[in-house]
Amino acid sequence: MTTDNHGEAPRAVADSSHDDVSSAGAAETIPGIGAAAEVSDAQTAEIAAGAQKGVAGQLNEENFDALKAVGGVRGAIESVAPVLVFVVVYVITMELRPTLIAAVAVSAVLILARLIARQPVTYSVSGFIGVGIGVLWALFTGRGEDFFAVGIITGAVYGIAILISILARYPVVSMALTPVWQLPWKWWKQAQPPLDRLARAARYLSWLWFGLFALRVAVQVPLWIAGKVAVLGTMKLILGLPPFLLVVWLTWVILRPYKPIVDDYVASIKRETDDENKSSTENQK
Numbered sequence: 621m622t623t624d625n626h627g628e629a630p631r632a633v634a635d636s637s638h639d640d641v642s643s644a645g646a647a648e649t650i651p652g653i654g655a656a657a658e659v660s661d662a663q664t665a666e667i668a669a670g671a672q673k674g675v676a677g678q679l680n681e682e683n684f685d686a687l688k689a690v691g692g693v694r695g696a697i698e699s700v701a702p703v704l705v706f707v708v709v710y711v712i713t714m715e716l717r718p719t720l721i722a723a724v725a726v727s728a729v730l731i732l733a734r735l736i737a738r739q740p741v742t743y744s745v746s747g748f749i750g751v752g753i754g755v756l757w758a759l760f761t762g763r764g765e766d767f768f769a770v771g772i773i774t775g776a777v778y779g780i781a782i783l784i785s786i787l788a789r790y791p792v793v794s795m796a797l798t799p800v801w802q803l804p805w806k807w808w809k810q811a812q813p814p815l816d817r818l819a820r821a822a823r824y825l826s827w828l829w830f831g832l833f834a835l836r837v838a839v840q841v842p843l844w845i846a847g848k849v850a851v852l853g854t855m856k857l858i859l860g861l862p863p864f865l866l867v868v869w870l871t872w873v874i875l876r877p878y879k880p881i882v883d884d885y886v887a888s889i890k891r892e893t894d895d896e897n898k899s900s901t902e903n904q905k
Contacts, residue, residue: 675868676800679879684872686865691743694734698744699861701726702751706767707853716764720755723767727751750774764849768856772840779833782826791826793871794819801882804889815885818878825871832867835859
């Protein structure tokens, strides 16, 4: 699924006093929070190279690709299959042990499929570890809902990290844009027109990402406490890829129009740097 974007850069958004986040893992890894250390050019280049392959890479695309945002068809299957199998088997059997075995088996098959296809297995292995921890937790307590406890805790940690980073005035979206669009570190701190509008948009989008994790936790915790295993699993699926893709798409729609402005800004900085270096070299002669 692709979406064209022909809109112009949005008008200034109302001011806000908050900023930062760490985006899921995300989408899969979270930028450092409140980091005051300067980022070297080499580090920025390395981070940028990785960002192009993930969700943030969509910001450099003319068209939004939902499948690419979640790692393709295989990535979508890997994110949904273990939980889906868990819910289906549990509803059919109403027994914990076969349900947990089925979830682990599916995760193992997904890793095997990547190995056979000679594809990287890092994401699959991390997913398998998460499933494994959930299985062990549920077996230890005898409560099926504890299979989802790790995910709930992880979501809560992400949400808290995002909130702290916003309050620390290091918005996660602003930090993510730094390597993706090769902006100077902490560019949002004293952004001048037209980048001030981009800084405000990034700040509000950081709140949107916080809202995503807060919503998941707010819905799942009461179900976990009540022991509603099937409903909890179903809500985890509903609150998984659909809202994630919506937030990613909104991030792209709002930020992508600023790309030409940022390109001009970055190019002007490079020209100034080159001129300074040239002048310095001539003076030394």
